[in-house]
Amino acid sequence: MNSIELREVVADFGRLIRRVEETGERVCITSGGKPAGMLLPAAELAELEHFAQRAHGGSRPRPTVGQEPPVSPEQQGPYVLYTHLDGVRMTFTRDCVTVAEVRSVEEVAWLESKARAGRQNYMDPKQTAAFEEFLAHQSPVGDGIAWIADSWKAQEPFTIIEFIKGPTPEEVALAYGADAQDITDGLLLHQVQEHDTREGTEDLPRVLVFGEAAGWTWLGYHDFDDAFSRCINPPPAQQITLTATMAKAIYEFSYCKDGEYQNPVPTEDSTDVQPDMYEIRWYTPGERPFAPHAPLAFLNAYVRRAEEETDWTDDVTLFFAGLERAFGLSLPLDAIASGHVRCARPAHG
Structure with missing residues (x-):
């Protein structure tokens, strides 16, 4: 999995999102060398969310740091960045279609754990x-x-x-x-x-x-x-x-x-x-x-x-x-x- 410092992309996420969209790989975003969030392709996130619904129990971790109000949508190359109130989550769209999202490291770990349990009884x-x-x-x-x-x-x-x-x-x-x-x-x-x-x-x-x-x-x-x-x-x-x-x-x-x-x-x-x-x-x-x-x-x-x-x-x-x-x-x-x-x-x- 790739990682990148937040300061390197905060002004322009466009090239990073393009790479994620083309490769389908997630990227760990760090701040001072420590994980600050996880950037996931929309398709992978949708799959995790789907299977996580099948497993019950445990509350989803939510970021406690927030900003009010969130900044207006930002055009970054062909993408539009939407920030959320929690100050961590970010959604990137292109032509009104969600391409990728940033979630907290804790939330992604929770989703992966729940999805793993939810997949156990699933077969196509x-x-x-x-x-x-x-x-x-x-x-x-x-x-x-x-x-x-x-x-x-x-x-x-x-x-x-x-x-x-x-x-x-x-x-x-x-x-x-x-x-x-x-x-x-x-x-x-x-x-x-x-x-x-x-x-x-x-x-x-x-x-x-x-x-x-x-x-x-x-x-x-x-x-x-x-x-x-x-x-x-x-x-x-x-x-x-x-x-x-x-x-x-x-x-x-x-x-x-x-x-x-x-x-x-x-x-x-x-x-x-x-x-x-x-x-x-x-x-x-x-x-x-x-x-x-x-x-x-x-x-x-x-x-x-x-x-x-x-x-x-x-x-x-x-x-x-x-x-x-x-x-x-x-x-x-x-x-x-x-x-x-x-x-x-x-x-x-």
């Missing part, structure tokens, strides 16, 4: 597509979920399977209306099975089974009599719901982010009511399940990889195999099969 469209293609090749985490699809179509062991990002399994179970004592006691599914066999009760179809796998809280239940509220406030960061209705051969998938349903088709200016769930039977192996510009179009690559790299042939199982790759979903096969998973009955009995 080409990068996003390449990254999704890379992720689609990855193997599922743990046991995955494709293994459960066949019995799930017969509503075994659960009618509804949910994955929730954010709250802990215990928090979700309590929010759904599960019995707090069962949660505290660490009630296990096989204990309910054994009690039903021994006492002739029928608690098994009415329990909420829950756990954590691969960073997701997962739930499995039937809820035939609406025993659970299925309400989390505030809505979780992400929520995936899979529902099987064996009698009608309807199997549904829905995905919400921050409480907003991600519709499987692009929003159109139409009076037609958009579906609030995606029926898995709409998917035909070999064909992309979602339109290219639909909110769920990113899933197409994962489903395609499941078709190419697994031995599954059934449409529901292939769809599950795509979901497990896309979201990193997993269900503990051995624990569910043996009943060594936590559960709770409805709080109201």
Whole structure:
């Protein structure tokens, strides 16, 4: 990075601004050898400001030295210099277009720090597509979920399977209306099975089974009599719901982010009511399940990889195999099969 003494350019910034405009390089302006301000091309400053908005927290440092009022705009070669009240910031324009600005060294450092944090989750469209293609090749985490699809179509062991990002399994179970004592006691599914066999009760179809796998809280239940509220406030960061209705051969998938349903088709200016769930039977192996510009179009690559790299042939199982790759979903096969998973009955009995 170049630097220049303020006294060398204060009378005429024109040549310096021309260099910045042509090279796109920033210049440190010093006073007595110490940094007094940073001259940045307008494009670089706009980029820093944009990404700094994505990071929260911390107040922007502002110069405390000021002048009142600022001097009138000055013509310096083809450029116009506008000074600001803080006595540090200066804006240079050419033909009514901002070319460069001087900001305090502290403010530029703050912007760079915030922009660095803001860029961490950003990728341009080409990068996003390449990254999704890379992720689609990855193997599922743990046991995955494709293994459960066949019995799930017969509503075994659960009618509804949910994955929730954010709250802990215990928090979700309590929010759904599960019995707090069962949660505290660490009630296990096989204990309910054994009690039903021994006492002739029928608690098994009415329990909420829950756990954590691969960073997701997962739930499995039937809820035939609406025993659970299925309400989390505030809505979780992400929520995936899979529902099987064996009698009608309807199997549904829905995905919400921050409480907003991600519709499987692009929003159109139409009076037609958009579906609030995606029926898995709409998917035909070999064909992309979602339109290219639909909110769920990113899933197409994962489903395609499941078709190419697994031995599954059934449409529901292939769809599950795509979901497990896309979201990193997993269900503990051995624990569910043996009943060594936590559960709770409805709080109201």
